[in-house]
Amino acid sequence: MIEKNVTGMAVEINNLSKSYKKSSGTQFTAVDDINLSVHKGEVFGFLGSNGAGKTTTIKMMCGLVTPTAGRILLNGCDVGLEHGEAMRQIGVVLEGTRNIYWPLTAWQNVMYFGNLKGCSRKDSKERGEALLKELELWDRRNDIIRNFSRGMQQRIAIACALIADPSILILDEPTLGLDVEATQIMKALLKRLAQDYKKTIIITSHQLDVVQELCERVAIMHKGKIIADKNLNELLMLFGQNYYQIKIKGAFNGHRVDELKDFIIKEEDGATLLTGPIESQTKLYSWLDKIREQGMTLISVSPLEPDLEEVFLKLVKNEREIDSHENIKNYA
């Protein structure tokens, strides 16, 4: 596999846009002038609500959708100008589809995709065997895919994506529809691929816990634009607030306090859980004083790990508020 890269980036997206003409004649912009880079060996999360433009972006990276403007380089190969070479850099498992042939066996699938991607028969055999052993499916290699569980089918799809040893693996919703055990297996596999095989992995997912556990860097898309592109830890600390859970005995009698508007208040087993952001230690102590003044009995105070889901929701909410202000301004 030829890699011609001068920047050291696995993926470079420059001023990428995609617009469609609707049947009503109006223009719809799915991706709006985005710029993005993914470093080699990075595990990169690509988030966004439905219709945000992530799948269109992924499909443009895969050469399945032609951009209206901009360009995409995969290990330095231009997807638009050097389609064949660019495709040699990636292995892809797309969302919501099978990606592999269900009437064929695991081995037949792996060999077919090996040949399709231009591997020699010897290489396909060697890599196919190694991959199926790594994925613990070697004993089932001669079984028809249709009879496999969803998790096993997904692992075979990943084996087929990796058969030509691409340095970039693109996974659109890799854990969608998998049960808890299959999700754990998938997460462990992706960690191994990143750590042991130094693959660049790009994941899109609505399961944010999966992204938080696997990714080093995350970009969030909203209405075709990138609204955040940061290291995971930076992103988690984006709102500069620490989250706490305060547990008090009995019912809570301070619901009307305005400062609690961002808190989740839940009663369970004769206690009340107050969960929410407290910006500083001083503020935390002042809160605890208020609880004592109200005559409530404190059971525990525990800091909570920052949550990607919270950050994601806040960012998208902020963008929506900006959008609605813009709309009001335009209307006025």
Place this chain on the structure above:
Amino acid sequence: MKTLKIMLNETYKGLLIAWNYKFETFLQLVMMGVVFIGIGFIIGGGQLSTEKLAYTLVGYSIWLYSSIVISGMCRDLLGEAQAGTLEQIFMSPVPVSLILIGRSFSTLITATINILLFMIVIVWGLEINISVPGRTLVIFVLTMAGLFGFGFVIAGLTLIFKRVGELAGLTANALLFLNGSMLPVEQFPKWLALFAKTLPTTQGIILLRDTLLDMKPLYALWQDGSLILLCSQSIIYFGGGLLVFIWCVRRAKLQGTLGYY
């Protein structure tokens, strides 16, 4: 060499998948036989005439190819779009037109196995006297090239419009009456005969009958211009079909509808 390997890879996969549907294929064979005997009775005025059956068998067999190729191209592409394997194929480093040709070989091989089985049973069962000289292969290859070119057009349209299955079925069925499978084109009204001769397989059927039943040599067909006409038609259909397919792929990528179904 690499190109050939990729085409053979596609052919092999097609054959493996076709083997999975052997029961359905067997039922199709039975249906082919029943329909052919029915047509034989109609053409023979209620009787099975072996001379007329031989004539019809040539046209009917080529029509079977038309039906398999035209409907199959559309159905297979939509099936692959549904399974997500179509997008995987388009992410291959090799030009998609080569893969399309590889798939066509697989369709040609499976169709030939089915149609040969059907023909053997019919020729043996109904005692039809027919011999197959080697030169027939030249006409057959040219006819198939034109037919597959037409199939590429259908495949391309499938990528853009998706719901062309009905149109493909209608086109395949219309060919049964228009390409001379049942009645010689010479018996059509002049305007219809002219139109029929532009369709894929019509000229092929005429020339196959000339070589199989009338034992005409190739040079005679070349001299009277009919072989030149077949060659031209096949080149136009095959080359034009490939160009239309490539254009349709570009269009589907622009519309972002390649993997839709």
